[in-house]
Amino acid sequence: MTKIFVLYAKDLRQLFFSITGFLSVLLFPILLSSWMIFIVHISNSKQADLSSFFAMYSTMIILFIPVLTLKLWIEDNKYKTDELIKTLPFSEINIIVSRFSALLTIFSVIFAGTLLFPISFYSLGNFDMGKSFTNLFALYLSGAASIALCVFISTLVSGRIISWILSTGALLFLGSVSISGGFLSFLTFSGHMESFSRGLFSLRDVFYFAAVIIFSLLLSSKIILLRRWR
């Protein structure tokens, strides 16, 4: 556990104090809020409904998470910390879990920032609190699953730009492709966010996201293991 924490603290510091980390924490909520304030005022919407906020949120996740993940690997390359870690007695799972936790912490900070938008609007109308909660919960889950997937892709592909393109492409497919019914709908994030968007807390979908996270992290650790063999 101490090993994970040491690595986690290193990753978090690297990410949080980087320009990318700072801009993400600052800009993600601001861009999202500006867009929504613009939409509310331009459309003169009289309806207490945050569905466009949640839709935009998913798009922002697709844009920001691959960049943050990429940044962590670039920082490692820059300071050669990846080489250092390989020589130290850290297991593969230690490396992956700490990396994931650091990214999740940054995402949680961003997520907390974005919560200001619904809070600032709740006093202006009669919003469905239950539905908002399940929507936000789904966004957090999909954010966590996106991070795990990006971590997996970045361990799989050594080229950073290719890794970023693949991560964005995968998130774009899983997050924004809307397929009603069928096997593809079962695979995509959007298919598993549908129940949450209706205000239902679905255990099946929670399990799906948990499974994506666990599988991605386990597979990532095994890929690192295979790399060490070579």
Added chain:
Amino acid sequence: MMKKKEELILFLILIMMMLPVFLIISKTNIYFDLTDNREYSISEFTEDVLSEYEQPLYITWWKSEEFKSPQLEIISSLFAKLPVISTIRNPGDDEKDRLRELGFPEEQIEYERAGELTQALVFSGLEIRYLNKTVIVPFLVDPLSLEYQIVEALIRLEEGGKKTIAIFSDNSNYTIMISELTKNFNVLSVSNENPLKSIPDFLIVPDVMDFSNENLFAIDRSIQSGSPVIFLCDGLDINPQLSDYALPFESPSIIHQWLEGYGITVEESLISDRNSLSLAFVSENSQRFSNYDFWFKGSDRFDALWSSPISTRSIEGLEKKVLLKSSELSWLKETDVDLRPQFEEEADDFTGPYPIAVEVKGEFQPLFQYSEDSYKTDGTILVFGSSLSFSDVVQSSGSLGNLVYIRNEIYRLLGYDNLYNIALLSDRENKMDASGQIQPFVINLVMYPMLIISLYIILLSKRKKSRSV
């Protein structure tokens, strides 16, 4: 090296073991309804109704493959948890004829197939069987009304038949309303040539006809015997086929005089309301714009066209309650009102809201003399300040929302209060007024950046200090 290999094999075994678990969980859908209005939960009333059935109740949703409705499937699956045998079936070719005979219509829908919009004739109806009795819900579209429609069908099953509604209609103004109400009730069309002979369970009286004494007597007798009556009254003479202007009546209708006796006046003016034709009901994707007090699920909007305001004065023994109001953005138009749409006409001084539907309860003074005392009982009447809102003029171009409204009112007045409550289950006022509000700007675009920048400055300075130490 061996240890790493073992780890990898263990990992593969773990994945193999997790796959069946994953598959089982993906098949079982356990969820909790967190919506404020419990939109995906079955009400206690429905559970009570269903628990009264000692023998198995069979609910079959005959649904063509092309008809997709995830929401309907969620609600339908809830019924499977109750003491009913609930199934969803795609009718085969041999079953389609039987369904048509039972009264299930096939309706044309547009659906997406391989990325292209395709049209198909589909079934989406419920067949409910208990012992040797069968009732049907002909075509389901709206998921939010599923529970309502099932319970309504069960009441029909219990009653052993439909209630009788009489509608006074000496012309074809109400053919759409009559055909809609026929799905749930036995509808008698009454006119001066075909007068009302017996007391119906419910009466609808538009004031657009000259009533024979025989019919006036029948209306009065219905009120005195406690049958609910809905009066549809216009404040001005509106005949859009003949004139673009609404004019005062040459002589006041007998119904107006009658209602005056109960303390109800339908004013000689029309309400102009910018929301009147876009009053959206609750539905999955539609929006609601209006300030109207009462909303009923089951359709997508209510068209309050050419309504007159209703004023009331107190009469001993009669209680009055406003059921429907125009929006706050409405104003009054007096005599010689131009009925043509005038989009630019937006009054600066809105004087609304105005009552457009009023309910009166109590002991009504009879219009005629009766020898039997049994006629002196408490009754309920409902007065709408518009007859055209329910006529073919509006229904042929608008939604069926007004008819859903009137059907809900009929059920309520017939004593199915709980059914009415189911209809209101998903009703919520989800209005928002963000105009002129600056707190979202301040919080999101000023306070948040300041907070984050300050946080970074503090953390960076601390980091710098610790490094220098």
